Amino acid sequence: MAFIGKPCDVSALRQLATLDSRVDRHIKLVLSFFCGGIPSHDGVGRILAAMGIDSDDVSSFRYRGNGWPGKAVATTHSGQTGEMSYAESWGDFLSKEVQFRCKICPDAVGGVADIACADAWYGGETGYPTFEELDGRSLIVTRSEIGQEFLLAAEAAGALSTTPLEVREINLMQPSQASRKRLVRARLAALTATLQPQPNVVGLMVAEASRSASKREQLKNFLGTIRRIIVRRR
Numbered sequence: 001m002a003f004i005g006k007p008c009d010v011s012a013l014r015q016l017a018t019l020d021s022r023v024d025r026h027i028k029l030v031l032s033f034f035c036g037g038i039p040s041h042d043g044v045g046r047i048l049a050a051m052g053i054d055s056d057d058v059s060s061f062r063y064r065g066n067g068w069p070g071k072a073v074a075t076t077h078s079g080q081t082g083e084m085s086y087a088e089s090w091g092d093f094l095s096k097e098v099q100f101r102c103k104i105c106p107d108a109v110g111g112v113a114d115i116a117c118a119d120a121w122y123g124g125e126t127g128y129p130t131f132e133e134l135d136g137r138s139l140i141v142t143r144s145e146i147g148q149e150f151l152l153a154a155e156a157a158g159a160l161s162t163t164p165l166e167v168r169e170i171n172l173m174q175p176s177q178a179s180r181k182r183l184v185r186a187r188l189a190a191l192t193a194t195l196q197p198q199p200n201v202v203g204l205m206v207a208e209a210s211r212s213a214s215k216r217e218q219l220k221n222f223l224g225t226i227r228r229i230i231v232r233r234r
């Protein structure tokens, strides 16, 4: 079977595989994605309020989709529908509600999956994605021999088509992920400095990534994380 999960789910699965041989025996392919983090449930409540929808009446809610990026859409039992652009739902609501664990995530880019996929955003004038509705395109990163074989087989079967790109272009498509990877070491150092528990990070190239962060941004993130810990704004 194949396993699809968030990068932290994949990390958990890989850890389980070191204890239980059934994992690798049965799971032949592990897929993940670049993960922006899990927002709190309250964030969805605030989106519903902005849409003018009663949360007790909601029959379905989707964060995005049916387009690229696609809108957040809520429908109710009484037939009401609310919509919000991805730029607004993510930018103004959900991204501000991401849990602390995700801010110190050492592998939000699916580094231990066989294949990790992401939105291949087009950068706007600022270099950051504009999240305008466009024809979709995806970034596919194969991270193991099995992943590469599977991708080539899928392409040979006509299931998808790909074009190669330079690794540095990934920074432009996913600037927030690139920044988080560069700065997670500084954020973890803040946990050490404040005697907080922290994840055991091995083999995720966190130290290597931190070398491309400026001292200024490292210090800013170190102090910002300390402040967050002290005031408990997690």
Ligand code: SF4
Residues within 6 Å of the ligand: 006, 007, 008, 009, 035, 036, 037, 038, 101, 102, 103, 105, 106, 107, 108
């Ligand atoms: S950001 Fe990291 S810790 Fe948070 S949900 Fe995604 S993979 Fe898990």
